[in-house]
Amino acid sequence: MHPSNxxxxxxxxxxxxxxxxxxxxxxxxxxxxxxxxxxxxMAVFFGxxxxxxxxxxxxxxxxxxxxxTPAARAWLDKLGENAALKLKPMEREAALQGVRKGRWRAALxxxxxxGQAQEQIFDPDIPQxxxxxxxxxxxxxxxxxxxLMARGAExxxxxxGNQEQMQKQVRRSLETIxxxxxxxxxxxxxxxxxxxxxxxxxxxxxxxxNNTKADTADENAFTFQPLxxxxxxxxxxxxxxxxxxxxxxxxxxxWAILGVISTFALGLVTELNQGTLARLLVMPVRRRDxxxxxxxxxxxxxxxxxxxxxxxxxxxxxxxxxxxxxxLLALFSAAFGFTGLMMLLSVLGKSxxxxxxxxxxxxxxxxxxxxxxxxxxxxxxxxxxxxxFSPVKWMVMAFEGALWRQFSLAEVLPWAGLxxxxxxxxxxxxxxxxxxxxxxxx
Numbered sequence: 001m002h003p004s005n006x007x008x009x010x011x012x013x014x015x016x017x018x019x020x021x022x023x024x025x026x027x028x029x030x031x032x033x034x035x036x037x038x039x040x041x042m043a044v045f046f047g048x049x050x051x052x053x054x055x056x057x058x059x060x061x062x063x064x065x066x067x068x069t070p071a072a073r074a075w076l077d078k079l080g081e082n083a084a085l086k087l088k089p090m091e092r093e094a095a096l097q098g099v100r101k102g103r104w105r106a107a108l109x110x111x112x113x114x115g116q117a118q119e120q121i122f123d124p125d126i127p128q129x130x131x132x133x134x135x136x137x138x139x140x141x142x143x144x145x146x147x148l149m150a151r152g153a154e155x156x157x158x159x160x161g162n163q164e165q166m167q168k169q170v171r172r173s174l175e176t177i178x179x180x181x182x183x184x185x186x187x188x189x190x191x192x193x194x195x196x197x198x199x200x201x202x203x204x205x206x207x208x209x210n211n212t213k214a215d216t217a218d219e220n221a222f223t224f225q226p227l228x229x230x231x232x233x234x235x236x237x238x239x240x241x242x243x244x245x246x247x248x249x250x251x252x253x254x255w256a257i258l259g260v261i262s263t264f265a266l267g268l269v270t271e272l273n274q275g276t277l278a279r280l281l282v283m284p285v286r287r288r289d290x291x292x293x294x295x296x297x298x299x300x301x302x303x304x305x306x307x308x309x310x311x312x313x314x315x316x317x318x319x320x321x322x323x324x325x326x327x328l329l330a331l332f333s334a335a336f337g338f339t340g341l342m343m344l345l346s347v348l349g350k351s352x353x354x355x356x357x358x359x360x361x362x363x364x365x366x367x368x369x370x371x372x373x374x375x376x377x378x379x380x381x382x383x384x385x386x387x388x389f390s391p392v393k394w395m396v397m398a399f400e401g402a403l404w405r406q407f408s409l410a411e412v413l414p415w416a417g418l419x420x421x422x423x424x425x426x427x428x429x430x431x432x433x434x435x436x437x438x439x440x441x442x
Contacts (some may be wrong), residue, residue, distance in 0.1 A: 018297040059140070062095035062107040063087045069115030076110070079151050099132050100234045100405060102397060106144055107132040109232075127152065128228040135234070135404070145229045152227030245317040249309060250399040254372035254392050256305045257338050258363040262356060264298040265346035269355040291431055294346075295339050302335040322406050329409070329416050330398035337391055337419030340426025347433045366392045394418045 065072055080087045088104065095107035109130035117127040129148060133141045310327075313319035321327050345362060349355025367373045369383055370392025387393045398415040401407025 015296075016293065018293045018300065059084060059106065059144075060086045060088055060104040061144075062098055062104050063089050064092045064095050064107065064109040065089065066092065067110050067112050067114040071115030071118050072110050075115075075118060075151075079148075082147065084147070096132055096234055099134050101407075101411065102134060102400065102405065105134045105140060108144075108148075126228050128230055130230045130232045132232050132234055141231060148229050149227055243318055245313055246319050246404050247400070249313040249317070249319060250396045250403070251372050253306055253309055253334075253395070253399065254363075254367050254370075256309060257302060257334070257395075258360070258367065260298065260301050260305060261338060261342040261345065261363060262359045264294065264301070264342050265349065265359045266352055266356045268294055268346040269349045269352050287435055288431060291343065291427075291434060295343055295427060298342050299335045299339040302338060303331060306331055306334065319403060321402060322404060323402055323408075326407055326409060326412050327399070327402035329412060330395070330402045333398065333416035333419040333423075334395045336423035337395070337421075337426075338423075340423035340430070341391065342426070343430030344426040344433075347430045347437065366390045369393075371396055391419060391422050394422075 063076060065076060076087065079085065087108075090098070092109060095109070098104050099107045109132075111128065111130060114127055114129065131141070131144060131148070133144070310319070310321075314321070341362075342359070345359045346355060349358050364373075367390075369386040370390030371387060372392045394415045397405075398407075398412055398419065401412045401415070
């Protein structure tokens with residue numbers, strides 16, 4: 001054969017093998033169900049049932065201390081003693097971008113003036129912190145706010161229990177208030193309360209805060225608020241995911257990929273053991289052409305199934321696409337990467353049973369550590385660390401970037417690059433192993 005005709009001939013062989021595998025998949029209703037139907041069920045189920053679970057073993061929170069006073073540092077040190085939190089100090093921009101990109105679940109910011117306000121519990125200026133939450137964990141906002149308010153109440157309780165500190169606070173607050181212009185004076189009930197506290201401080205007991213309510217004309221006129229928590233928008237991401245399905249559908253895609261990979265890996269081993277490939281190789285067909293056709297069929301199937309899932313999500317569940325170009329890159333890189341993984345798994349299995357068990361075992365482990373089955377925030381730290389090496393997490397991050405995290409092409413490239421590298425390594429290594437494997441005659 002003339003070299004100029006070799007490429008068109010190879011492509012024709014690839015297409016024939018691809019066409020044959022796609023027809024076999026279409027006729028196998030059970031395989032088709034696990035490739036499309038089951039992932040759709042899982043995506044809808046998790047989107048309905050888990051729209052922001054805030055319970056976890058430990059939450060990583062990026063911390064920005066813009067106040068940098070001893071009081072602010074002491075407040076954060078005390079907060080860090082909570083076993084449910086892991087505080088990670090950093091700059092403001094890095095903290096907010098990290099939450100947007102899914103590196104950590106929340107960012108806590110102590111603005112300038114926090115320490116002074118925290119030390120003066122009777123002043124009109126209440127200590128305030130800013131909180132940014134990963135939009136995938138809306139339920140986490142209420143949980144963290146409650147934890148922060150409890151931390152503020154603990155400070156107030158300690159202040160009320162220390163008579164000497166209380167006396168200093170009252171006198172300092174009265175001096176500050178009396179220097180304010182008339183238009184800025186607080187409610188008279190506040191002044192009356194502080195003056196009563198100043199006169200009778202030596203008689204107050206541990207329950208002093210409750211007893212002083214009787215000295216006010218209106219018990220609702222003034223109440224202590226230990227802390228203000230201001231929720232702030234993330235840069236670029238103003239609303240986060242439109243709904244829980246925007247989060248669950250990328251996870252559902254994991255199950256689609258698992259079904260497709262298992263089907264094609266099992267199919268290649270079956271054809272090897274039944275002699276189908278041996279009969280093909282009797283013809284003027286090279287092994288690389290056989291593998292090329294198998295890989296093309298798997299990749300096209302993956303792209304088609306993922307597209308169908310996205311289309312259903314958009315039409316039936318209100319999923320929005322932020323950037324079609326980023327989505328296209330995520331789709332191609334995910335299909336290519338997991339096709340390479342399929343090729344490697346298929347040539348490692350010696351029998352149909354071993355190939356099926358190996359592909360499911362590997363994919364389930366990758367899904368568990370990559371956030372496809374267990375939310376990353378609910379994982380132990382060691383398991384979350386393993387997730388950084390899971391292609392499932394790379395895929396989920398790429399699709400979330402296209403759907404609602406508002407990734408630019410530059411921001412999605414690292415995740416897509418890892419998936420493309422996986423595809424190249426898997427296809428290369430799988431082809432090398434297959435070239436040295438004996439093909440049985442039927």
